[in-house]
Amino acid sequence: MxxxxxxxxxxxxxxxxxxxxxxxxxxxxxxxxxxxxxxxxxxxxxxxxxxxxxxxxxxxxxxxxxxxxxxxxxxxxxxxxxxxxxxxxxxxxxxxxxxxxxxxxxxxxxxxxxxxxxxxxxxxxxxxxxxxxxxxxxxxxxxxxxxxxxxxxxxxxxxxxxxxxxxxxxxxxxxxxxxxxxxxxxxxxxxxxxxxxxxxxxxxxxxxxxxxxxxxxxxxxxxxxxxxxxxxxxxxxxxxxxxxxxxxxxxxxxxINVDKDKSNVSTDEIVVLESHVDDLSGEILGQIIEEFQTDSNVLDISIYNLIMKKNRPGHCIRILCSRENKHIITEKLIRNTGTLGVRISPVQRHIAIREIQIKKVLLYNKEYEIKIKIAKFGENIVNVKPEFEDLKKLSEKLNKPLKEINDLVISQIKRS
Incomplete structure (x- = not known):
């Protein structure tokens, strides 16, 4: 591709x-x-x-x-x-x-x-x-x-x-x-x-x-x-x-699918950054999620609960990024959290190739265009999903529940 x-x-x-x-x-x-x-x-x-x-x-x-x-x-x-x-x-x-x-x-x-x-x-x-x-x-x-x-x-x-x-x-x-x-x-x-x-x-x-x-x-x-x-x-x-x-x-x-002959999927090398914190409020953690989600150098971020030493409740902040950007993101993570350390682990991942197509759907006797995300492993389609922002706009425009719009769009995609 x-x-x-x-x-x-x-x-x-x-x-x-x-x-x-x-x-x-x-x-x-x-x-x-x-x-x-x-x-x-x-x-x-x-x-x-x-x-x-x-x-x-x-x-x-x-x-x-x-x-x-x-x-x-x-x-x-x-x-x-x-x-x-x-x-x-x-x-x-x-x-x-x-x-x-x-x-x-x-x-x-x-x-x-x-x-x-x-x-x-x-x-x-x-x-x-x-x-x-x-x-x-x-x-x-x-x-x-x-x-x-x-x-x-x-x-x-x-x-x-x-x-x-x-x-x-x-x-x-x-x-x-x-x-x-x-x-x-x-x-x-x-x-x-x-x-x-x-x-x-x-x-x-x-x-x-x-x-x-x-x-x-x-x-x-x-x-x-x-x-x-x-x-x-x-x-x-x-x-x-x-x-x-x-x-x-x-x-x-x-x-290039580097493992094409073996598994017919694409792979690459990235790093996982992790840090454990126990002194940040929910509001600050929410702001951290928002800050890193909008950073184009970040591939993904997640935060989950854990029990730390002395039975203290805390959180693990996990960020995925490229090897080239690990130092920039590490510095940003330390500045935003005050953490005393960040673990850096290289990992290999298999990737589903994503494509975006524009499809026409019929909703309440009128035709609309919507972006559809198509995920492929090799030549096989593994997932088809409407773009959320497009669904949201249609929901607001038509004054219909978001779930109802989503179900109608997905049913038409499956039939096409």
Whole structure:
């Protein structure tokens, strides 16, 4: 099985960098350039030329988006721009998943802008995208959807590593603001996407870039299974950021089943961290669970009761992580608990390969889309489970008990 890995740690992410990197890894230059011409032809009174080309910059070979805009989009507000996007999607032969992705990305940008400027999500006629009110944004977002549609699959995993932000300030239509820009910060907050700062005085992560990344990625963690790189793509950014290469690294990874001949399952090596504590309240233990569950370096955490020496009741905190992250997680565990020691044990595990598919289900005479997690051992399906957050949203939307929605969805999955 191949997995797409997006690595924006080097110098953040912008829409054109992601588009260039995907084109590079899929070797889809001719396809995307023809697609650009089609998009431009659907937009009245816009004159622009876009091409994705191979280049070598700072001794790194990759692809870059080159463009020349003679006459850009002239939309007075966000509502008009969203109507234009719907018109373009109606004329393009994109899948339902691709069209939904495009709309979700723009909806995320609208939500962030509305929150920043004090509008409700329905007041699009009062909102302005300013720098995003351009054919550029449409090219980047629709172009990414096209590449996943034609060169990958929407139900296959897309892994995203943490994204870097620059330091300093940026000037745009609303004035001067510290980095990351307000809309980028809001999208990072909404999506809970992991990020960090590096000492580079440039805007590295843009609004379009982080909106695309947060909606495209299905998992935000390091790949723990054994793998090899089958293809690597590099997307170059437009601006020069000093000595640092302004690139995004995108890889197609082939997952290797190291014990395939013996048991037809995948295995890898991880470590178990354990610590016994007897002086932490239930509230603190609950906060520790929450803190480590949201850490992308942690594979799993559990806490269970035990009796310690002198018959004292206590708890064992057990954390699973990769060997590479054991020191970081150990230090974090000591800081959060005050424990005097942590045991570290290397273990081997067998892994069921997980896939996420989008299925249509019929609920109360209406069709809905829901994510389904499929677990496989080798070629055998061992478990099929609906995504809990999707079930929860349907339960709230339909005002029906969660268990009832869950039972209906599972019964339809079993029949399909």
């Amino acid at each position: 191949n997995i797409l890995l997006i690595d924006p740690q080097q110098s953040g992410i912008s829409g054109d960098m992601l588009l260039a990197g995907l084109t590079d890894v899929f070797h889809a230059h001719d396809q995307i350039n023809n697609f650009f011409d089609k998009i431009i032809s659907f937009v009245h009174n816009v004159e622009a030329k876009y091409t994705l080309e191979k280049i070598t910059k700072k001794n790194i070979s990759g692809s870059i988006l080159k463009f020349n805009i003679m006459n850009d989009i002239k939309k007075s507000n966000v509502k008009e721009l969203l109507i234009l996007i719907d018109e373009i999607l109606d004329k393009l032969s994109l899948s339902e998943e691709a069209q939904k992705f495009v709309k979700d990305v723009f909806d995320l940008i609208v939500t962030s802008e509305a929150s920043i400027h004090g509008y409700t999500i329905t007041e699009t006629d009062k909102m302005h995208f300013h720098e995003l009110n351009s054919i550029d944004s449409i090219i980047d977002i629709v172009g990414v959807a096209f590449l996943i549609d034609h060169c990958y699959k929407w139900d296959k995993p897309i892994i995203g590593l943490p994204v870097s932000n620059g330091t300093g300030a940026i000037s745009f239509s609303h004035g001067e603001f510290s980095l990351p820009a307000p809309a980028v910060t809001k999208i990072l907050e909404i999506s809970n996407y992991p990020n960090f700062h590096i000492n580079v005085p440039y805007e590295l992560t843009t609004v379009t870039g982080i909106a695309l990344l947060s909606k495209l990625v299905t998992e935000q963690k390091l790949i723990q299974t054994l793998h090899r790189k089958s293809k690597t793509g590099i997307g170059h950014g437009q601006q020069d950021i000093g000595k640092r290469a302004n690139i995004i690294n995108i890889q197609l990874l082939e997952i």
